Structure formats: C-alpha cells, structure tokens
Amino acid sequence: MIASSLPVERWQNSWHFLPKQNKWELDLVLPLSYKIPQQYFINAPIQILENFRLLLSRDVYSEGDSQILYDYLLSRREEMSDEFLAMLDPWLEDELKHYEALRRTYHCLTGISFTQMNRIFQQRVHNFEPIKTLLKDEFTILVTLMFDEIGSVYSYRRDLAEYYSYFGWQIKQIGHHLVKDEGVHFSNAAELILLNHSHRLKEVKPLLKEIVKLENSLGQYHKAFFLDHAQEQHRFPHNFNQLIGKVVLARLRLERSPKQSELRQLWQWKPENSNFTPY
Ligand SMILES: [Fe+2]
Numbered sequence: 001m002i003a004s005s006l007p008v009e010r011w012q013n014s015w016h017f018l019p020k021q022n023k024w025e026l027d028l029v030l031p032l033s034y035k036i037p038q039q040y041f042i043n044a045p046i047q048i049l050e051n052f053r054l055l056l057s058r059d060v061y062s063e064g065d066s067q068i069l070y071d072y073l074l075s076r077r078e079e080m081s082d083e084f085l086a087m088l089d090p091w092l093e094d095e096l097k098h099y100e101a102l103r104r105t106y107h108c109l110t111g112i113s114f115t116q117m118n119r120i121f122q123q124r125v126h127n128f129e130p131i132k133t134l135l136k137d138e139f140t141i142l143v144t145l146m147f148d149e150i151g152s153v154y155s156y157r158r159d160l161a162e163y164y165s166y167f168g169w170q171i172k173q174i175g176h177h178l179v180k181d182e183g184v185h186f187s188n189a190a191e192l193i194l195l196n197h198s199h200r201l202k203e204v205k206p207l208l209k210e211i212v213k214l215e216n217s218l219g220q221y222h223k224a225f226f227l228d229h230a231q232e233q234h235r236f237p238h239n240f241n242q243l244i245g246k247v248v249l250a251r252l253r254l255e256r257s258p259k260q261s262e263l264r265q266l267w268q269w270k271p272e273n274s275n276f277t278p279y
C-alpha cells in the first residue's frame, strides 16, 4: 500500500534527518482472530461500551484517511524536501497500522465485518478544500501536523482511560501504542521544522491561531486526516486547542511549557455532573 516516496539518490541526501518510529507488531498485540472475553462485556458499564463503539465508528476511519493525505502530499512531492518525504513513509506505515488496529478493536466490540468497514470507507468523501489555507507549503503542513498529532496524543490518552482500559490488556495496549506513536509523529515534525524551517519560527504562533480559528469554524471533519477533533470538541475542556498550541510552541522552544496540572486537565477533565464525557 505504501509507495516508495523517495528515489535512492534522494534517500542518500536525506541522511541527516532520520525520522524516529515506535516499533510494535499489531499481530502480537491483537491477532486478527482475537475475541474479547465475555467477562469484560459483563463488567464494563453499559454506557462505556456504547460510547466506545460510537467513538470507534469515527476514529477507525479517520486513521484510514491518512492514506488520502499521503497520496495528496505525494502528488505535491516536487515542492517537498527530501527529509519531509523520508518522514512520510514511516508515518503512513504507523497510521495504517492504527487503522487496522482500530478496525480489529471495532470488530471485536461490535461484530461489524471487515468487508462492511471497507464499504463504509470507500463511500467517504474526502475534501481538502476547507483546510487548504493550512496546506500552503511544507512548513504550514508540518505545523498543522504537529498540532494534529499532539491533539491525538491527549485525545487517545483520554480514550485510553475512559474506554480502552475496560476491555482487557490487549485493547489497553493498543491505546498505549496509539498515544506513543502520535507523540513520535509530533516530535518528528518538530525536528524537521527546527532543521529546515527555523527561519520561519516567528510564523508558528500566528499560524496556530489560524488553525484553532479554522477548527472552531469548521464544525465538522472533512475526512482529510487533519483537524479530525473538530467532530468531538464537546469531549474536551474549552481551552484544549489553546493548550495544545502552547505544547507545540514549547516543543519548538518558542515558549515555556504549560504546567503539568494544566496538561493533565486535557485528558482528565469531565463535564459537570458526569463521570465520563458524553456523546
Ligand atoms: Fe494515528
């Protein structure tokens, strides 16, 4: 599924940037034939099971949208640096592993077949138009990627505590790997900005403002991988986007990092009078 994005000579040129990758094997964690023991369905609160199913009905396919973004970015490969292209293959490999991991999890929890999931995915309409201002060039794409990946880190961290941890160690382990992988993607994008685009660092803060403004105005997710949290803003504290923007700035050494107690709120916050975030 992954097209090689770089000819050999360009690989050699990109030796000074080696994207990191968290290595793990899906088949060793959640084999295709895995079944969740019945006791977990009995013990998990009914609302947790329902909400987890609903959550996965969206997250499964957003991970699959990575292929669409990858294909789009490769169609603009002439504009991109060797380092950027070198980062894309391991990134896609991880995201497609997330797609398959969530498909298996969703199948275990609902019984929905893989064929049906394929059908649903094929019917999706992907639209880059609403986010095109963020896709101007490699630099703006990398800042958007940082914002999106760190948002996923905190969002999956919340999901891990609220849902994945109720259904046995295999499912919980998937949640842990998702958090870790998205963190590595965030970090790779940061390193590439610092390496190739340091002369544009002053643009990061206004661009983050633009991203937050756009996400707030989108109201829905347009299935182009970026800004998929637009569909679940009610699950997060109102300052979620501002705080993750600060984490981006801190990673690029442009600002101090937010306090740990503030960051903890990103995944521990609950709406008033509720033990978990509703749908
Ligand atoms: Fe992912």
Ligand SMILES: [Fe+2]
Pocket: 095, 149, 152, 181, 182, 185
């Ligand atoms: Fe990611």
